[in-house]
Every structure is written in structure tokens, then in C-alpha cells.
Amino acid sequence: MKYSSQFKALLTLCGLGAFTLANAQGYPNTPPEVSPMPMKPEMTEIWTPEVRVVTPGKTVGDAPSDAIVLFNGKNLDQWVSQKDITKPAAWNIIDNDYMEVKPGSGGIQTKMKFGDIQLHLEWSAPDVVENQGQGRGNSGVFFQNRYELQVLDNYNNRTYSNGQAGSIYKDVAPLVNPLKSPLEWNVYDVIYTAVRYKADGRVDSPARITVLLNGVLVQNNTTIAGLTNYIGLHMYPDAHGDDVIALQDHNNKTQFRNIWVRKL
Numbered sequence: 001m002k003y004s005s006q007f008k009a010l011l012t013l014c015g016l017g018a019f020t021l022a023n024a025q026g027y028p029n030t031p032p033e034v035s036p037m038p039m040k041p042e043m044t045e046i047w048t049p050e051v052r053v054v055t056p057g058k059t060v061g062d063a064p065s066d067a068i069v070l071f072n073g074k075n076l077d078q079w080v081s082q083k084d085i086t087k088p089a090a091w092n093i094i095d096n097d098y099m100e101v102k103p104g105s106g107g108i109q110t111k112m113k114f115g116d117i118q119l120h121l122e123w124s125a126p127d128v129v130e131n132q133g134q135g136r137g138n139s140g141v142f143f144q145n146r147y148e149l150q151v152l153d154n155y156n157n158r159t160y161s162n163g164q165a166g167s168i169y170k171d172v173a174p175l176v177n178p179l180k181s182p183l184e185w186n187v188y189d190v191i192y193t194a195v196r197y198k199a200d201g202r203v204d205s206p207a208r209i210t211v212l213l214n215g216v217l218v219q220n221n222t223t224i225a226g227l228t229n230y231i232g233l234h235m236y237p238d239a240h241g242d243d244v245i246a247l248q249d250h251n252n253k254t255q256f257r258n259i260w261v262r263k264l
Contacts, residue, residue: 061120061187063260070110070245071259073097082107082246098124098257101139101249109145109244115194116264117143119245125153125182126253133159137182138250140169143192144243147207148228151254155179166211166218169228174211174218185257187214191264195224197239206236 055065063069070078073096079089083106090105125137137153148169152159154177161167165186166174180186188211195207206226211219226234247256 061122061258063120064262067120067260067262068112069260071099071256073099073257076108078110078112079108080111081105082109082249085109094255098255100256101247101252101254103249103251103253105249107246107249109142109246111244113242113244114261114263115144115242117190117192117245118262118264119188119190119192120258120260121188121190121256122185122258123151123188124185124255125155126255127182129153129182132157134163136252137254138248138252139254140248140250141188141190142246142248143207143209144194144240145246146227146237146240146243147209147224148248149188149190149209149211151248153179153182155181166213168209168219168222168224170230171225171228171234172219172222174213175220176216176218178214178216178218180214188212189215193264194242195236195240201239203236 057063073093076089076091076093076099079091081087081089089108091102091108092100094100119141121141123139129136134152136157137151139151140148141151142148150163150165150167150169152163152165154164161173162170164174164177165179166177190212191210193208196204198204207224208221209219209224210221211217224234226236228234245261
């Protein structure tokens with residue numbers, strides 16, 4: 001079959017266009033002569049803004065230089081009583097090392113309010129094992145004063161899965177149970193992303209949480225369904241912003257130490 005010179009020229013142009021498109025899309029083996037612009041290394045380098053320097057702690061678990069230390073074993077100056085926020089936190093400080101829940105005194109909460117954070121917190125069940133199920137070393141860490149990460153002695157202690165340590169209480173069970181014995185310290189390292197609301201008060205994006213318990217991932221960017229109620233479905237409340245971190249008094253002498261946060 002014979003083609004006219006005009007048709008041959010059109011075929012040639014179409015072929016060059018196809019090669020150019022292929023090169024732009026990153027297809028391999030594209031002839032360099034049809035590339036619209038050669039790439040250079042500096043074209044994909046980002047120099048500004050410069051990454052801020054943060055000095056890490058001397059050992060694992062120590063607060064980095066930009067952290068807000070909420071408890072270092074010395075005092076409860078960063079905390080107040082949840083029963084009466086005009087009064088200081090009533091929990092006991094033991095050996096200038098850790099605080100212990102004072103059963104019946106009520107929970108405690110931070111003076112400062114937070115949204116997105118990185119949280120480090122160490123906790124231990126009471127040294128003397130008493131009761132079982134939800135009655136052993138029960139407490140909780142509340143983000144934005146509403147959404148609970150469960151604290152519980154689940155070392156050889158079975159309970160409902162979405163109520164054990166590492167769970168988003170009555171919402172999402174932990175992936176695994178890496179808990180230590182009551183005579184040892186457990187460590188939470190948490191990345192918490194606060195709930196966002198639309199201008200009309202509806203939820204724009206729910207709260208999310210990633211939790212490592214003793215260095216083991218137990219919540220992987222988990223979506224929190226809403227208020228972590230003991231009874232009833234979990235739904236989000238009316239629109240709210242940053243709020244306090246709270247620790248629960250559940251009538252157990254649960255212990256806490258080395259608590260710090262970084263605002264994200």
C-alpha cells in the first residue's frame with residue numbers, strides 16, 4: 001500500500017507526539033531528544049523552610065527540648081482537681097518519682113488545653129493485685145477531656161476486648177496485649193489528632209489516634225467514633241476545640257510518671 005507524502009508527514013508528527021507524552025508520563029526508554037525539558041537534581045530539592053532542630057532526650061522516654069513536661073515526679077503544678085478546677089490535684093506523690101491515684105478524690109486534669117499532640121506517659125497497676133476484670137488497676141487517659149485511652153491491669157486478667165489496656169474505651173480493641181506485670185512500668189507513646197468541625201457544627205474529620213504500648217503498636221491511626229461512653233452509642237458532641245488532658249480516678253491506686261507532650 002502506498003501513502004502520500006502529506007500522510008507520511010502526519011504519521012511522523014503523531015509518533016513524535018506520542019513519544020513526548022510517554023516521556024512526560026515517565027515511561028522508560030523514551031528517546032531523550034523528544035523530552036520537553038531535562039530534569040536536574042535541584043529541581044526537586046526543598047530548602048525552605050528549614051527543618052527546626054529539636055534536641056532529643058538523653059535516653060529513650062526522656063522529654064525532647066520542645067516538650068511540655070506535665071509531670072516529672074516533683075509536683076503536680078500542671079494539674080488541678082476535676083471535682084473543682086480551682087483546687088490543686090489531690091493525688092499523692094511517692095518517692096519524688098510517681099503520682100498515685102487517691103481513690104475517691106476524683107480525676108485530675110491539666111491546666112493547659114491541647115489539640116493535636118504527641119504524648120508520652122508511663123503507668124503501672126497497683127503493686128498489690130486486687131479484684132479482676134475492670135476492677136484491676138483501672139484508670140484512663142482522656143484526650144480533649146472526652147476520648148479515653150484505657151488504662152487497666154490486663155496482665156493475666158481477661159476482660160472485654162474494647163475495654164482492656166490499649167483500647168479506645170468501648171470503641172476499638174487494641175491489636176495485641178503487650179502488658180507488663182503490676183510490678184513493672186508500662187509506657188504509652190501516642191500520636192493524637194483532634195476532631196475537626198465544620199462551620200455549621202458538623203464533624204469535618206473525626207479524631208484519630210496511634211498508640212504504642214511498651215513499644216508495640218496497638219492502635220494504628222485509629223478513627224475514634226465519638227465520646228467513649230460506658231453505656232450507649234459513641235457519637236460526637238457539639239463542636240468544641242482544644243481541651244485538657246485528664247486522668248481518671250476509678251477507685252484504684254494506679255500510678256503515673258514521666259508525662260510530657262509535644263504540640264503538633
